[in-house]
Amino acid sequence: MGKQPNLYAFADTAALVASLRTYVINAQNAGIARHDSFKVAVSGGSLPKVLAQALLAPSRGPDDVLRFDQWEIFFADERAVPLDHADSNYGLLKAELLDKIPADLGTPRVHPIDTAHLNDTQELADQYEQILVTSFASRDSVRLPIFDLLLLGCGPDGHTCSLFPGHELLRETSAWVAPIEDSPKPPPKRITLTLPVVTHAVKVAFVATGAGKKDVMKQIFDESNGLPCALVNEGAGDRCSWFVDNPAVEGVAFPRRSFL
Numbered sequence: 001m002g003k004q005p006n007l008y009a010f011a012d013t014a015a016l017v018a019s020l021r022t023y024v025i026n027a028q029n030a031g032i033a034r035h036d037s038f039k040v041a042v043s044g045g046s047l048p049k050v051l052a053q054a055l056l057a058p059s060r061g062p063d064d065v066l067r068f069d070q071w072e073i074f075f076a077d078e079r080a081v082p083l084d085h086a087d088s089n090y091g092l093l094k095a096e097l098l099d100k101i102p103a104d105l106g107t108p109r110v111h112p113i114d115t116a117h118l119n120d121t122q123e124l125a126d127q128y129e130q131i132l133v134t135s136f137a138s139r140d141s142v143r144l145p146i147f148d149l150l151l152l153g154c155g156p157d158g159h160t161c162s163l164f165p166g167h168e169l170l171r172e173t174s175a176w177v178a179p180i181e182d183s184p185k186p187p188p189k190r191i192t193l194t195l196p197v198v199t200h201a202v203k204v205a206f207v208a209t210g211a212g213k214k215d216v217m218k219q220i221f222d223e224s225n226g227l228p229c230a231l232v233n234e235g236a237g238d239r240c241s242w243f244v245d246n247p248a249v250e251g252v253a254f255p256r257r258s259f260l
């Protein structure tokens, strides 16, 4: 058996977001030390709200500093809708986090989709992949981009990004960004990072909270079932960490770790 993911369970959201903040700042500092920027991709859904709670909290001291001017923010998946649409992951992140970042913390460079291609999801995906090629080419002339951090959600069916259980996209091996036109969760047309890109990141963090996630958490951690989140665990091993609250892992046998 390969290396196992880290499962960090917290009594409440306050404890979760405090540790998530430390984890993100550590990933930020490592990225900046390595290549002078922090390349992070984020999900939509419930993630931006929790992330905002973590990142908009006051600094706890000189080692607890966000340097947003060196952040490059990408989207782990995006819906093929205008950026001001209620379903837009960009729109959600903007409302929850981007619009609220204090000016003295700097302004991140954000990479939304090119909405000129909303009617052609293959083109939408290709254009987004080209953004990654341009951004990562300066440092990695490699087969896959290496994100410093992916911040992901986990749907109640075990999907992550727009990678859904049993979908053919889980077998994608060459594209970095792929279109999907039959998402079982609306809206149906989306683009998503592919599984090889997700599992190739330096670090992958999932955030899952609430009792509504406990059944799928049991499936992901205690069963071998090929759910997308479980495939990320398998591919990323101990580079993958889960930040959950206790209700989300009630009845899950997989051992928790302490976040130090």
Ligand SMILES: O=C1O[C@H](COP(=O)(O)O)[C@@H](O)[C@H](O)[C@H]1O
Pocket (backbone or CB within 6 Å): 042, 043, 044, 045, 046, 047, 077, 078, 089, 152, 153, 154, 155, 156, 159, 160, 161, 162, 185
């Ligand atoms: O459709 C999506 O759902 C997932 C999970 O959302 P959550 O609300 O259950 O956290 C999300 O991670 C993804 O980005 C989004 O497009």
